[in-house]
Every structure is written in structure tokens, then in C-alpha cells.
Amino acid sequence: MGDGRMKQTELEQIQTKWLTEIMATPFVQGIRTGDLSQASRDYYVAQDAHYVGHFEALLAQTMQQLPPTLRRRAAVTADEADAHLGLQPSERYHQIDPAPHNLAYLAHLDQTVQLGDPLASMLALLPCTESYGLIAQKLAQAGVAPGGYTDWVAYYVGDAYQSAVTWSGATVAQLLQQSQLATIDYAGIYATSYQHELTFLQMAENQLLNKIFHATIKLSCEVPVRRCLICRL
């Protein structure tokens, strides 16, 4: 019989379920094969540059909620610019605004961190940190094709990133051990972040959307009042 508190195994089941779907997305597979359009990479990097900046601020807030013994000694921030460069974005990405799915993910993280409960905050942030560490390890194991985005994979399998993954997992494990019966839906918070991670990657390689944006961009050259909602061109 369980004691009503959340278990590590419950987290592992959630992680396995979502990671399987994440690995199957065309964007993740495109990183391995090199089959990603410029539009997809620009779109992803624009979204992620916005996301990472906000994530780092929320991680810094979470750090203040942790007992001092659990705080990370290494620098908290890593802007992931090298990972973005690894996807070879064009200058156009600077003109792409944050999309609703990105803002919805950040709103979930923000609302959770504002609860002020360190375990809830860490569980909301964990899918972000751990999923990319795992994605990159799996891609490296599968073997990145000659035209694939090896620098992106190298960034996330690198020691600096993997040590952040290890710290995040170990901190959650410690907080779980100390946790009392709670009214907060910890598993739900963690699963919701994973759902957002999947959507984020699905949106990055949405062929239909990319076609629409291209069509709109072409239109905007001739009819300036119609603008692409993403590029603002």
C-alpha cells in the first residue's frame, strides 16, 4: 500500500511516456538526420531564445525557495546560445515573435513557481532540463547522420549540461524524500510540463504551419497590410 505521497517511480512512468512521443517528433528526428528546413530552425530558435531567458529567471527564483544545502553551487544560468547556433538559424529568427504555445508553457511554469513550494517548482522545471539531456543522449547513441546537427547534440550531451540534469534529478529526489502529504498535484505539474515540451517540438516542425507562413510572407510583399503573424514581415 502506498502512503499517499508521490513516488520516484511515478515520475519515471510519466517521463517514459512523454519521452517516447518526444523522440518520435519530426523535429527531434530532423536534428539527427539533418532534415530540418530553415523556416523550422528559425522558428524553433526564436521560440527557444525567448523561452530560455524566462526559464533562467524562474530557476533563479526556485533556487531561493530551496533549503541552502540543496542549492546548486555551479552557475545557474547557461543561455544555451551555443545550442541555438548549432541549428544554424538565419538572421530572420530575430523577427519571429513568441508563439501562444510558448507563452502557455511559460505561464504554467510561472504559476507553479509562484506557489512558493520548492518541490512543485522543481517538478515544473525538471522536464525542460532532463528531456533535452535524454534526447541528446539517445540521438548520440543512435548516431547523428553526416548532415545532422552535431553541435546541438554535443551541447546537450556535454558535461556542463549533463551536470545540471544530474543536479535537478538529485534535488527532486531529495525533496521527495522530505515531502509530507500535500494538497498539491505534483505529478500533474510534472506531466503538464512534459506535455508542453512535446507541443514545443511538434510546433517547431509543423509542415502545414510552415507552408501557411511562407504563403503569407509572399503575400505580404505584394499586400503590405497582410503580415505574417510570426515573422511580422
Ligand SMILES: Cc1ncc(CN)c(N)n1
Ligand atoms: C522548450 C525547451 N525545453 C528544454 C530546453 C533545454 N533546456 C530548452 N532549451 N527549451
